[in-house]
Amino acid sequence: MRIQKIISILLTLVLLFSLTACAAGGTNAGEPIVITDHAGRTVEITETPETIVSGYYITTSLVIALGLEDKLVGIEAKAASRPIYSLAAPELLELPNVGTAKEFNLEACIELEPDLVILPLKLKGVAEQLGELDIPAICVNPENDTLLSETVDMISAATGTEETAEKLLAYSDDALSALSDTLKDADKPSVYLAGNSSYLSTAGAEMYQNTLLENAGCTNAAASVTDTYWAEISYEQLLEWNPEYIVIVPAASYTAEDILNDEALSGLSAVQNGQVYAMPADYESWDSPVPSAFMGSLWIASQIHGDLYSEADYAETLKDFYETFYDFAPNA
Amino acid sequence: MKKHNLLIFALLTGTAFILSLFIGQYSIHLADMGDPSSMSFRVFFTLRLPRTVMAALAGAGLALAGYVFQTLFSNPIAAPDIIGVSSGASAGAACMILLMGSHTLLTAGGAMLGGFLAVMLTIALAKQAGSDRTASFLLAGVAVNAIAQALLMLMKRSADPERQLASIEYWIMGSFASVTLSEVVPAAILALCGIVPLFLLSKTVSLLSLQTDEAQMLGVPVAAMRMIVLILTTLVVTSITSITGLISFIGLIAPHAARLIRKNNDRRTMLLSMLIGAVLVLVSDSIARSWGSSEIPISILTSLIGAPYLVFLLRKGGHTLD
Numbered sequence: 138m139r140i141q142k143i144i145s146i147l148l149t150l151v152l153l154f155s156l157t158a159c160a161a162g163g164t165n166a167g168e169p170i171v172i173t174d175h176a177g178r179t180v181e182i183t184e185t186p187e188t189i190v191s192g193y194y195i196t197t198s199l200v201i202a203l204g205l206e207d208k209l210v211g212i213e214a215k216a217a218s219r220p221i222y223s224l225a226a227p228e229l230l231e232l233p234n235v236g237t238a239k240e241f242n243l244e245a246c247i248e249l250e251p252d253l254v255i256l257p258l259k260l261k262g263v264a265e266q267l268g269e270l271d272i273p274a275i276c277v278n279p280e281n282d283t284l285l286s287e288t289v290d291m292i293s294a295a296t297g298t299e300e301t302a303e304k305l306l307a308y309s310d311d312a313l314s315a316l317s318d319t320l321k322d323a324d325k326p327s328v329y330l331a332g333n334s335s336y337l338s339t340a341g342a343e344m345y346q347n348t349l350l351e352n353a354g355c356t357n358a359a360a361s362v363t364d365t366y367w368a369e370i371s372y373e374q375l376l377e378w379n380p381e382y383i384v385i386v387p388a389a390s391y392t393a394e395d396i397l398n399d400e401a402l403s404g405l406s407a408v409q410n411g412q413v414y415a416m417p418a419d420y421e422s423w424d425s426p427v428p429s430a431f432m433g434s435l436w437i438a439s440q441i442h443g444d445l446y447s448e449a450d451y452a453e454t455l456k457d458f459y460e461t462f463y464d465f466a467p468n469a
Numbered sequence: 470m471k472k473h474n475l476l477i478f479a480l481l482t483g484t485a486f487i488l489s490l491f492i493g494q495y496s497i498h499l500a501d502m503g504d505p506s507s508m509s510f511r512v513f514f515t516l517r518l519p520r521t522v523m524a525a526l527a528g529a530g531l532a533l534a535g536y537v538f539q540t541l542f543s544n545p546i547a548a549p550d551i552i553g554v555s556s557g558a559s560a561g562a563a564c565m566i567l568l569m570g571s572h573t574l575l576t577a578g579g580a581m582l583g584g585f586l587a588v589m590l591t592i593a594l595a596k597q598a599g600s601d602r603t604a605s606f607l608l609a610g611v612a613v614n615a616i617a618q619a620l621l622m623l624m625k626r627s628a629d630p631e632r633q634l635a636s637i638e639y640w641i642m643g644s645f646a647s648v649t650l651s652e653v654v655p656a657a658i659l660a661l662c663g664i665v666p667l668f669l670l671s672k673t674v675s676l677l678s679l680q681t682d683e684a685q686m687l688g689v690p691v692a693a694m695r696m697i698v699l700i701l702t703t704l705v706v707t708s709i710t711s712i713t714g715l716i717s718f719i720g721l722i723a724p725h726a727a728r729l730i731r732k733n734n735d736r737r738t739m740l741l742s743m744l745i746g747a748v749l750v751l752v753s754d755s756i757a758r759s760w761g762s763s764e765i766p767i768s769i770l771t772s773l774i775g776a777p778y779l780v781f782l783l784r785k786g787g788h789t790l791d
Contacts, residue, residue: 218629237630334635337647341762361762368763369639371646372516374494376508390570390632401515401649404508422631 176261176276186252193257202462203298211235211249221421225463285426309431320354328355329380338367353437383407385415386424478744485751489521492755519653524754525747530705532746535720540678548720549706553613557587560617563624563637577711584707642766643714656712663705671736717768722775729782
């Protein structure tokens, strides 16, 4: 009686083990996935990751878009400042943070025992340290459209979400090419993009934000600036450019009123015509290469080319995009 | 030759001032200057002229402050930083940027308050250690500097990297890019309230550099005068840096250049160092705003132009402070 019981328990255990082994083999599909990241490192991923750490808000947003938010076990610091998290995945705000690109908390990251770590290129050194501990880490550098789609390809390959990734990339490509068809005969007014820290900081031709303006059917008033980071300019320079429109980035620390009330700028035609617009700050920093960045171009187009592309057109795409990829309905 | 130095530098300052008025990103049309409603007229009087005045004033004021500190503390490397003014002002500005966002006047107010608080703390600490010795001031200054730097780093650490941190970094690098008429007027009045009395007190400043008992024998109320001179200098430095951010090296280099040229320590040397400071900042700022579309932080240029000039003078003349 007793021996029979032991045998039956043993048999059940053997059965269970073989079942789980089968299951693991099933998801694994044999060959390990090899990824070359933006740091030129080769990263081998043997099993579909079940736990992910993202050290960068652009990749955290991407991970949500790929439907992997439940696998996140740690994200970058200061998550509360990103409205998209509370809209699309409020549970992320409760996750432990692994620091910032400047001060990454390596031990906190290891403590979370992630199967995959996604880091900005700046943290290449950290990625190598993680690699030595057999924790696969991918460094990405989504600084422009091409690098963003490469980033999407890498992360989707690593996580087995290629199908969603393809849809995500096609969505913005389709939206932007439809917009460029709509605007093909329109004038390209000059737009000054006012940066985060001050409205005398702006993005030149070398920056991603230049693409944002060009996609919206405008010319960048600051195209002559060659800096690769936000550049500081003078009042005089802005007056000399005399842009027709001023667009304020979503995370700016000032308001359109501040620009309209600045006496030194009262001679600008954008100010005199009241054409100073702040980008919506309710969702994401559309001025940075997040998967939803194309929405920034759509929004700018709806403000500047309202006769061809209306705010209703923009609101419709906004709703559809966030419902499809981020599972929430924006109230625009 | 000695007498002509002042005249030469006065002419140089004048030339740099006038050139600076004609350099900038906005093309001013002389033909429109008669019409007060024209854009050229407004750019000239609300932006170009205030910026040039501020650059000249900043150069002269910081050079004067450096001169006073070097004399007062009989220390060749004394500069406004030494008693904590600069780092106090940086911490004050950073604090305002964190609390109130990048609001120009509030940031300026924070910088001024921070600078003054740091100096008051230095003075209080020095008094504890016996304020009749200059060494107490220097050591207290080192301590206050370190505290202010630590606070600054703490604030930078908690700053939002895209908005606040960038604002703090730009403020610390110094710039005349956002100077307009409405800021220059109060800053200039405050700075002059310090510059004019300091200039008149130049003899007393020289006497304060002597041993305390020697100065007292010559009829100088040492402790009181030292306090007054410190407060006036702090007023000059904070009223300038609150608008421009930190401008490095001018306070150190201009007085030395003046002494190397004149080889003594009188009122004319003080004036010469102010003129040299003004020329250096005017030239640096003219380059800062005309090199490309984006501004070059002023401290990069004042250091790059000032340091080789000092080396040139040192090679030519040898050191004469002692």
